[in-house]
Amino acid sequence: MSAELIDGKAFAADLRKTVGRHAAAFAQKAGRKAGLAVVLVGADAASEVYVRSKGKATIAANMESFEHRLRADTSEAELIALVEKLNADSAVDGILVQLPLPGDLDEQAVIAAIDPGKDVDGFHVESAGRLMVGREGFVPCTPLGCIMLLKDRHGDLSGMEAVVIGRSNIVGKPMAQLLLDANATVTIAHSRTKDLPGVVRRADIVVAAVGRAEMVKADWLKPGATVIDVGINRLAPAEGETKGRLVGDVDFDGAKEVAGAITPVPGGVGPMTIAVLLRNTLVAAHQHEGLEPPEGL
Numbered sequence: 301m302s303a304e305l306i307d308g309k310a311f312a313a314d315l316r317k318t319v320g321r322h323a324a325a326f327a328q329k330a331g332r333k334a335g336l337a338v339v340l341v342g343a344d345a346a347s348e349v350y351v352r353s354k355g356k357a358t359i360a361a362n363m364e365s366f367e368h369r370l371r372a373d374t375s376e377a378e379l380i381a382l383v384e385k386l387n388a389d390s391a392v393d394g395i396l397v398q399l400p401l402p403g404d405l406d407e408q409a410v411i412a413a414i415d416p417g418k419d420v421d422g423f424h425v426e427s428a429g430r431l432m433v434g435r436e437g438f439v440p441c442t443p444l445g446c447i448m449l450l451k452d453r454h455g456d457l458s459g460m461e462a463v464v465i466g467r468s469n470i471v472g473k474p475m476a477q478l479l480l481d482a483n484a485t486v487t488i489a490h491s492r493t494k495d496l497p498g499v500v501r502r503a504d505i506v507v508a509a510v511g512r513a514e515m516v517k518a519d520w521l522k523p524g525a526t527v528i529d530v531g532i533n534r535l536a537p538a539e540g541e542t543k544g545r546l547v548g549d550v551d552f553d554g555a556k557e558v559a560g561a562i563t564p565v566p567g568g569v570g571p572m573t574i575a576v577l578l579r580n581t582l583v584a585a586h587q588h589e590g591l592e593p594p595e596g597l
């Protein structure tokens with residue numbers, strides 16, 4: 301292996317500790333803990349795991365966790381009514397509706413009901429617009445976690461060639477904007493991109509967020525490139541396994557021989573998502589109390 305491993309799990313653990321310290325100080329000053337409400341609709345197994353992890357991490361970081369579990373057949377009106385109740389609750393600083401939503405529930409309509417001042421996932425159109433025009437607002441947790449890892453490794457990203465593979469509203473588009481804000485030269489590639497390997501080969505920074513297991517191959521990479529793998533894909537179980545292996549969107553075994561640095565899956569980007577969520581929640585809490593958020597958070 302020639303690539304350095306980017307240890308997102310360790311970075312996330314440090315960030316969570318830092319948030320926890322600042323959250324304790326916040327509770328002292330404000331006379332209450334910062335609060336995060338998480339709404340889970342239905343019983344998707346992966347979502348259950350993430351929601352449980354978020355609750356535990358919130359409590360461990362000296363904040364209050366409010367979990368709301370709704371039946372899979374909950375109507376959009378019922379779900380929006382709950383969001384509105386949480387908007388009005390002064391103990392709640394951040395609101396998160398776990399995605400994907402089951403059935404025909406309209407994710408955009410539900411997210412639009414969240415008070416942008418409590419939109420700690422950064423999924424509201426107002427948050428997306430603020431990011432786009434360079435105004436303060438909440439940035440989606442996964443791409444913000446990725447840019448933290450990149451800045452930690454490179455310091456200045458100015459003038460670097462970055463290719464983001466994937467154009468989702470949650471990862472690809474905000475990721476590209478954050479790289480642009482850091483003065484990288486950014487290309488967004490996607491399923492219709494012609495000569496994707498050729499495009500990726502130009503990149504000093506590759507962010508893979510397509511949701512296709514091990515799609516990005518070693519010979520697509522410029523030697524020494526930094527590879528951020530956002531994918532979390534469960535392979536079919538091999539013989540003798542009960543659960544398939546978890547892999548990213550990058551063929552890790554090949555890529556690690558060519559890349560300069562790479563995030564593993566698991567233990568790379570994934571843990572950053574929850575750490576940044578706590579960070580965003582604490583920032584929201586400071587804003588709600590008219591306090592300046594801690595520097596450097």
Ligand SMILES: Nc1nc2c(c(=O)[nH]1)N[C@@H](CN(C=O)c1ccc(C(=O)N[C@@H](CCC(=O)O)C(=O)O)cc1)CN2
Pocket residue numbers: 350396397398399400421441442532546565566567568569570571572573574
């Ligand atoms: N409302 C939201 N919904 C979803 C988000 C989100 O940010 N907000 N992101 C994903 C799921 N997600 C958090 O919700 C999430 C995904 C993965 C991880 C993580 O730490 N993964 C581990 C591996 C976990 C495993 O073993 O299965 C890793 O990569 O190391 C955390 C959070 C979709 N929905």
Ligand SMILES: [Mg+2]
Pocket residue numbers: 400401402403404405
């Ligand atoms: Mg759906």
